[in-house]
Amino acid sequence: MPPAPDYRPSRSHAVLGPDFYDPVPAAAFPQHILRWRNQRAAETVGLDALTEAEWTQHFGRFQPLPGSFETPLALRYHGHQFRHYNPDLGDGRGFLFAQLYEDKGRLLDLGTKGSGRTPYSRAGDGRLTLKGGVREILATELLEARGVNTSKSFSLIETGEALHRGDEPSPTRSSVLVRLSHSHIRIGTFQRLAYLSETQAIGRLIEYTLATYWPQIDPGPVPALTLLAEVMAAVAQMGAQWMAAGFVHGVLNTDNINITGESFDYGPWRFLKTYDPRFTAAYFDETGLYAYGRQPSTLLWNLERFAECLMDFAPESALVAQLERFQDIFRPALRAAWFKRLGLLQGELDSDLAFLSNLYQFLLDSGAGFEQIIFDWVGADPARAALSPQSALYARPDFAPIRLGLETRADPAAVAPRGNHPADLPIEEVEALWAPIATADDWSAFEAKIASIRANLTLA
Known part of the structure; x- marks a missing residue:
């Protein structure tokens, strides 16, 4: 890989010393089929010009990125799991593969999931199901579209192994995921x-x-x-x-x-x-x-x-x-998170929070769709709300003070969402997106969903 001008690698985490990690090899997979490449994220770290073969070499076979770690690092940590302390944790099916700087100057990590066994794998096989990788891509894409600080799913490669899992029909397909994140240092x-x-x-x-x-x-x-x-x-x-x-x-x-x-x-x-x-x-x-x-x-x-x-x-x-x-x-x-999503201007904090409290109560009492009401009322546009499948709910008396609160706080610069419906993701749809992949290796519905989510990325 010839380094791009905006590719800036780092080995920053290594300066902490060997008490913080264990060098580990990546698993050798029988296949490497590229299923997801986050080109938008790659552009921010100078990796967008990689050929498909180069991408697979780095993110499927884990050939080191120039200037970063020669050997991946399985990070050491403990943690409370459901409030019970567990000292037998650590990177059990992933590692820190590389570090590099984004175009905004932040240090970022390329970490993995499903890259093989480590000293912390215990009884696990160190692998990730393909369905698990698909689910993580969907989660990170929708979180980013809704304005949430999140890691980014960077790469997903199907690896050709048959995995047995208690929570999926088995054997099931395998994958290795690479995420781009600001840090993998945990509590x-x-x-x-x-x-x-x-x-x-x-x-x-x-x-x-x-x-x-x-x-x-x-x-x-x-x-x-x-x-x-x-x-x-x-x-x-x-x-x-x-x-x-x-x-x-x-x-x-x-x-x-x-x-x-x-x-x-x-x-x-x-x-x-x-x-x-x-x-x-x-x-x-x-x-x-x-x-x-x-x-x-x-x-x-x-x-x-x-x-x-x-x-x-x-x-x-x-x-x-x-x-x-x-x-x-x-x-x-x-307040800032909600008002950004709704396209509202902030005012006095207690008043704004009282407005949100009323909105919560309306949502609870009416059973209105959580994402639908945000989609309908971004920037307090009553014309768009009138076209909503739940427009009748907005005629309820208990919505009147909420409508007033929306209208008095509306930001004239708020950008209306694209499309005719919100980019939602109920669990039933996740299953529906996975079904054609599992049965016919048809990724078209998944790809269309990602395009729909990204088309609605207006307020993030």
Whole structure:
């Protein structure tokens, strides 16, 4: 691969030292069939000129990218899973393949899923089903379209192995996914070091993360407090964006929350059809711990676990005081996320949040489609709302104050969504998109769905 002028590789993560990762080989796959290439994302990191053969060499056979890691790195971490601590985690079917800078100057990671066994695979085979890869592409594309900070599905290559899974008809097809993300340093990365009492390593990680991901921020006299503040702001913003997108992550364990606040490592995710705070995405979440409405409090719980890892570097009282600011950060972030999606201008915070509270109540009482009402009322255009399949709901008396709130806050510059219906993604449609791939290797419906989602990317 001849380096492009805007290709800027990095080996940044390696400076942390071998206590943070294990060099691992990639699996040797019997086939390499390119199924997804995110050309739009490739353009941001100088990899858009790769031929299909070069792309497959790097993201299917994992030939090193020039100037980045010679050997992939399986990252070490622990985490709370459904609030039970698990020290037997780590990259079990993925690794950090490369790092590089995007056109905006941020350091980004190319990480994998399904790239083979590592020291942390335990009883797993280190593989990813093709259906799992398709689901992740759909999730990341729709999250990006709805204005959510998210990793990007960069590449999906079918690998020709037959996998056996308890939650899919087996044998099923296999794949290897590459994601592009701002960071793969997780809350669980810090937890592992605290669990092992590796205080000096925590100090190095605090210094590294601030210098690498927040270089514009003065670390101040207590860098650990500065780091907690930045991580909390990033995670709160991500959570607020999930709520405005109607997204239910599914498995909000501490190892699934990265410090830069980007959505990744989803469980059995869902997008709401209708507003329901109790809705859970995972069939095994029997208590509703990770329900849609509990996501903000769950993120705070995870941040509290992060703060515990910093107690040797900052006074406990100061850490607690910082955590107590979560709602002060989350509330305006929630308003910003919703108003961006609805094409509204922000005003006085309490008034704007009261408007959102009324909107939630209307959604709950009326059973209106979650995404449909956003599609109908972006920029408060009553003409478009009148064409909606749920237009009759807008004649209800309890919608009148919401309509007034929309009209008085409407941004004249708001861009109307394209098309005649919202780019939604209920689980039934995911199954319908997968069926022709599974039975006839027909990707046309999947490709059309991605095009539809991207056509609606107007407010992100």
